[in-house]
Amino acid sequence: MKVLVTGASGYIGSHACLELLRAGHEVVGFDNLSNSSQTSMDRVRGLARGPLRFEKLDLLDKPGLEKIMALGFDAVMHFAGLKAVGESVEKPDLYRRNNVDGSANLLAAMKTAGCRRLVFSSSCTVYGEVKKNPVDESHPRGAVNPYGRTKLDIEDMCFELARAEKGWRIALLRYFNPVGADAGGRIGEDPHGLPNNLMPFVMQTAVGRREKVRVFGADYPTPDGTGVRDYIHVTDLALGHIAALDRLDVFDGAEAVNLGAGRGYSVLEVIKAASKAAGKDIPYEISPRRPGDSAAIWADPTFAKKKLGWSAARGLGEMCADAWRWQRDNPEGYGA
Secondary structure (H helix, E strand, O other): OEEEEEOOOOHHHHHHHHHHHHOOOEEEEEEOOOOOOOHHHHHHHHHHOOOEEEEEOOOOOHHHHHHHHOOOOOEEEEOOOOOOHHHHHHOHHHHHHHHHHHHHHHHHHHHHHOOOEEEEEEEHHHHOOOOOOOEOOOOOOOOOOHHHHHHHHHHHHHHHHHHHOOOOEEEEEEEOEEEOOOOOOOOOOOOOOOOOOHHHHHHHHHOOOOOOEEEEOOOOOOOOOOOEEOEEEHHHHHHHHHHHHHOHHHOOEEEEEEEOOOOOEEHHHHHHHHHHHHOOOOOEEEEOOOOOOOOEEOEOOHHHHHHHOOOOOOOHHHHHHHHHHHHHHOOOHHHO
């Protein structure tokens, strides 16, 4: 297929481009490069040696979207969006404009071009306050921050569009906590500024960029008192997108699917596994809980197995080994 990838040079988008090329698809990607590096696209080309075209483009550029969609695509994978929870609280209007309005622009350009097949990067944040684990797709939705609200609103936009117009096939992939890197160590997670997520902070500490990891809360009702999350290897996640792309014809309008490993790991388990991968003890300190953090959340991936024929294959040890290889070989990320 010929696939358009939005947010192509970002962490998940770049891995998706790589796996698309490895699967034999033709890829055109775009990104506004506000939180990513075009170097990732150069490295993807080197790894896959497939047809990858990249453009600098913003979701708010309507004429630009219409122009690129006019190239003709079989499907779109939509990753582009701002994703820092803390920043979304400070700048809710920015997040709504970029994520929601930008996605509306993309859907309009797809409609004009006659392309009605979409794989969307959603998130488990749409579940809000978790009522019970594991979380399946029937769990009530409810955003607890502006970032989560944008994901929820984009999902609703897709549901409404698919109900109103026949022919749309939309996979809303709600993923949990992507970590790791391609096993080759050439592409990986390179957040600008202070990392918002645990794994890059742990790995930056291991490589000497950070003094220590702050563990927010050690008094949760979990086995070791620290928060538990469902971590999924980014390559498994990318392959989940390929599986969804391959099976879009069996989607009835817009449907949501969880992409997760189906089990949780605590913060201390992650630090221990990362220390083993790095061959050194990674320093950490216990800090007070952060407001809004839940004790534990992990996915029920049963529907993904049934709908997509997909399940996560890589465990925590492999996630940490691949993340460490990327960080060790690229201590300053793509800026090295």
